[in-house]
Amino acid sequence: MSRTHVQVAIVGGGPVGLCLAAELAASGVRTLVVEARTEVSVRPKATTLHARSVQCLVRRGHLGGLSSAQGARTTPFHFAGMPGLAITAPDGEPEPVLKRPQEDLERHFEERARAAGARVLRGVRVTAVHQEHDAVRIHAQGPQGRLSWRAQYVVGADGARGTVRELAGFGSRSYPATASAMMGRARLVDPGSLVPGWHRTRRGWLVVKGAGDGFVHLRTLNCRAPHEDRRQELTAEELCAEVSYIAGREIRLADTRWLSRFSDFARVAQTYRIGRILLAGDAAHVHFPIGGQGLSTGLLDAVNLGWKLALAVRGEAGEVLFDSYDRERRPAAERVVDNTRAQLALMRPGSELDPLRTLIGSLLMAEPESGLSAMVSAQDTVLPHGADPASVFEGRFLPNVALSTAQGPTDVIRLLRESGRLVLLLLGERGAEYAHAVRARPGAVRVVRAEPVAGVASDAVLLRPDGYVAWAAGGGPLEGVLESMLGPGRPAADGPTATVSRPPLRQTPADRAPAVPAAR
Structure with missing residues (x-):
């Protein structure tokens, strides 16, 4: 069995874990990333980074070559599938919504992490985590056999189904699934049978996006009931039947790929830290993926935790600094869970919600740069302040003056x-x-x-x-x-x-x- 000592071990090599690794390694922290996948997944996942996430990442130097700044800009967006929302960034800031496939961001952060000195091991699955008095012992299985590390701190960034949260005994507040959703990429046998866009019917929602080469990316939402078994493999026949059911007519699909199920199940960890083990990203919070807020929320976790963990490891700060990570990021995740649940409520197909949808839609059109815009983009975030009395600036984000x-x-x-x-x-x-x-x-x-x-x-x-x-x-x-x-x-x-x-x-x-x- 190979044994190695590191200062911080990150379990999970997705964008959140790799962004955190880049932060830590660039600050001189001996950092290890352990990822079960052997390579970056090319399955379609998140594609949206919202304004506050982009602004924070740019301030840490992470988006060079990916984002740009050309003065105040506004990007049209949606709320609960309804158009009219406008995401605006102040003058001098990057574009308010950055559209990049998750696989591109993952490769970008991995390149930065490796260049800064982080060690990234793929094809290695963690099997046990034991917290000791002054370190955390990690056991894993890799291509060459069993591995073990002793780390000062461990961060679980291994996703919604990750093992660190369960192995370390983190409790969670969860919301059971009430709806079922499917996703996949396919070729329309009749290219005119579905047009790109968000389509609400009396049976649910279809979201259709062009994917190039004659393919479309499809997502369905059916609010009748959750999946009986969300982990059961989705078949092409099921997706085709669901799309046809929601559309109310036969839709024929061919060459289906990257099929998956999901739901509106939501969860937030009761704490983001137990001793020397911390959580970030989907390991700490999951929600219905409406509004493109999941990846942004996870990357804001990484940026918030990175500098705090680096200062503590270098001996420039005590562990008291970690307490603010939970105080700042857990309420932010709870707000995302709340607003995505509210959006799903508006998306339910019942006609009794039509007056409410009409009202919200008219407000969006009349005032696109609304509080909803600031909430979805996380630009309304004000952090708890440490001074008493506090200045009016404390806890607020300083624009790029x-x-x-x-x-x-x-x-x-x-x-x-x-x-x-x-x-x-x-x-x-x-x-x-x-x-x-x-x-x-x-x-x-x-x-x-x-x-x-x-x-x-x-x-x-x-x-x-x-x-x-x-x-x-x-x-x-x-x-x-x-x-x-x-x-x-x-x-x-x-x-x-x-x-x-x-x-x-x-x-x-x-x-x-x-x-x-x-x-x-």
């Missing part, structure tokens, strides 16, 4: 790409008085001095690596916020506070794209 520093012009996106640390942004001469508070934390906090910024009415702002404001002048003492976030600091050295620099995250060739332009 332009910055003028002694090193030249920059912006928030460029600033946060440079390291996985917190950034204390000192704005103008008055901001310098706060520099002493971080002298004991050079490895956790980078100090940057800049000219005052229009729209940021504060002398100093403490920025998290994901772009959220942890503290701002006008709230409680900065020292207290840092201690509540990171634990006690190290004794400060004598002498003036210096601006601390750290080498930028390693980049793959695809990531060496022009920086996102500053806000105008």
Whole structure:
């Protein structure tokens, strides 16, 4: 049996696990990813990244070559299959909805993780997880036999049916399935029998998307009852019969592939951390896949956890920092579960819901940039703050404002790409008085001095690596916020506070794209 020690082991090599691995490895953490699949799946899965996920990933340097920024842009979207929703991002931010197949994102994050030094093992299945006093023991089976690792921390990012959650004993709050859905790719024998789009009938929904080469991607929703056995293999005959039933006429399919069943079963783990084991992505939360929010929610888990785990492993923060991961990300998942359940309620075919659908549809058309837009895109997220009293900025996302520093012009996106640390942004001469508070934390906090910024009415702002404001002048003492976030600091050295620099995250060739332009 092979035995190896690592600092963080990630079980699950999908986009969430690989994004987290890239974050950790780029911060100098010895990172291992264990994935049961031998290669990236090409089955159609998620294709949508929403605005806040894109904004956070860009700030961590993860979407170079995939996303772009051309000022404020609006992308039409839907709510419960009804058109009219508009997802808008502020000026200077990337496009508000990034459409990429999940397999492309998975390959992208794997390339970044490997380039940063993470070890990715495919074809290895975890069989046991044992938590010890100061580490976690993992046992697995691979092509070469049994394997074992001792890790400081383990993250279960192995999906809805993953093993880490069950092996570690995580409890969950779940919502039983009430509806059945099917998915597959096929060729229409009569190409005119179904047109692309979202189609509601008195029996359910059909979602039809062109897939190229004469194929269409089909999804069905039948609200009569859930599948008797969701894990039973779906046949081409069943899919054809279901499509025909919902359409109310015979639809003939050929060359079917990538068939699967799913439902509106939903689950959120009762906690995202038990000791040294944490959950992220679908291992922590699953919901009905309406609105394209699942992948975005999981990647926001990874970005939230990555810098916290890296600081703790490097000894720059205590485990108290992990507590905020659960406080911040579990409520976000619960909100997604709630809004997807609400959307499914609107999608049920009963005529008694017609007045409600008409009302919601008219509101969407009259006010497309609504609270629903901010909710679906997660741009309305406000994190719990650590200061008392708190500044109005704390817990909020700082837009990509332009910055003028002694090193030249920059912006928030460029600033946060440079390291996985917190950034204390000192704005103008008055901001310098706060520099002493971080002298004991050079490895956790980078100090940057800049000219005052229009729209940021504060002398100093403490920025998290994901772009959220942890503290701002006008709230409680900065020292207290840092201690509540990171634990006690190290004794400060004598002498003036210096601006601390750290080498930028390693980049793959695809990531060496022009920086996102500053806000105008």
